[in-house]
Amino acid sequence: MKKVIIVDDEKAGRKLIKEYLKDFPDLILLGEANNGVDAVKIINEFKPDLVFLDIQMPGLTGFDVLTHLQELPHIIFSTAFDEYALKAFEVHAVDYLLKPYTKDRFKKAIDKIPTQIAENSAKELTNSLxxxxxxxxxxxxxxxxxxxxxxxxxxxxxxxxxxxxxxxxxxxxxxxxxxxxxxxxxxxxxxxxxxxxxxxxxxxxxxxxxxxxxxxxxxxxxxxxxxxxxxxxxxxxxxxxx
Structure with a gap:
């Protein structure tokens, strides 16, 4: 079982991910956030294994959120903007889902998640960069x-x-x-x-x-x-x- 949190400022974006997650019973949704500040709070509180993360959001961007995390989960970015793809992989994202994406594309992203969940801190992310x-x-x-x-x-x-x-x-x-x-x-x-x-x-x-x-x-x-x-x-x- 892997714990999941969804972060997206658009309700439709969160709804789509929740719909696609129904095909993956081993992915357990713990909660969701619609802005960067709340995202930091909920991720640090629940320490999920996987986060679906939007980039442009009120309060903090998706990249800002990463710098405030106590432990770094696996990240799948979900965004309507393609210009951040290179930066996403620089921070070791599992995948980069460009909206709108299909269920098949979503599954390919899930398949990229390592079997063993690594417990990396946010400062270890900085070290890796x-x-x-x-x-x-x-x-x-x-x-x-x-x-x-x-x-x-x-x-x-x-x-x-x-x-x-x-x-x-x-x-x-x-x-x-x-x-x-x-x-x-x-x-x-x-x-x-x-x-x-x-x-x-x-x-x-x-x-x-x-x-x-x-x-x-x-x-x-x-x-x-x-x-x-x-x-x-x-x-x-x-x-x-x-």
């Missing part, structure tokens, strides 16, 4: 506005703690990572990315100048952001001085 197989990634997946995008690690100027999340600042944009700053610190090359404050990591290749400030230092980055070095991290900065 790191573009480099070496110890340190060259690209990472982050949130920008209402979508997920990849950015080159070399473009990162600095990282700033933002509650349980982190802001990643490049030359002209600020992105949001689901990882806390300490988790990002572990994943990035410590020869390039230095922790200079409990809430700040800098890319040493993006430093413009270092200025003495009392018993500490201020670091001016290439984008003119100024980052304070806390006393606890002074020795880290001194290692850069010759």
């Amino acid at each position: 790191l573009m480099d197989s070496e110890k340190y990634p060259e690209k990472i997946l982050v949130q920008y506005q209402n979508k997920l995008v990849t950015i080159a690690v070399d473009d990162i100027i600095r990282i700033e703690a933002f509650g349980d999340y982190s802001k990643i600042i490049t030359n002209n944009k600020t992105f949001l990572s689901n990882y806390g700053i300490s988790q990002l610190e572990e994943k990035l090359n410590d020869a390039i990315f230095l922790r200079v404050h409990r809430s700040s990591i800098i890319n040493i290749n993006k430093i413009e100048e270092l200025n003495k400030y009392g018993k500490s230092y201020d670091i001016t980055m290439l984008n003119k952001d100024v980052v304070r070095v806390s006393r606890g991290y002074m020795e880290t900065i001194k290692k850069l001085m010759y």
Whole structure:
């Protein structure tokens, strides 16, 4: 038996999936949602094995929903928009159903579901999207506005703690990572990315100048952001001085 949740802002879309599910008695419908915010709540509460997920919805998009999940179920996207197909498979979707679709097409999607349900967390999804197989990634997946995008690690100027999340600042944009700053610190090359404050990591290749400030230092980055070095991290900065 596999637990199922349907997420679609259109009643007709939810009704069609429920009708097609009648041919699959091992798929048990637990509930449904008509917007992204409610989808996050119901998926995190019931932890289904499979979610039929629309993409363009009120509140959060289907891709936004994925970034807020505690555990990642198998996903079959069901949408009227074909431009998201590539991104859907980048997040390891089982299939991409383009509305309107037939019962036969629905069955083909169901047949693609792995026999063994994998228990992946949403953060493991982010790990799987790191573009480099070496110890340190060259690209990472982050949130920008209402979508997920990849950015080159070399473009990162600095990282700033933002509650349980982190802001990643490049030359002209600020992105949001689901990882806390300490988790990002572990994943990035410590020869390039230095922790200079409990809430700040800098890319040493993006430093413009270092200025003495009392018993500490201020670091001016290439984008003119100024980052304070806390006393606890002074020795880290001194290692850069010759």
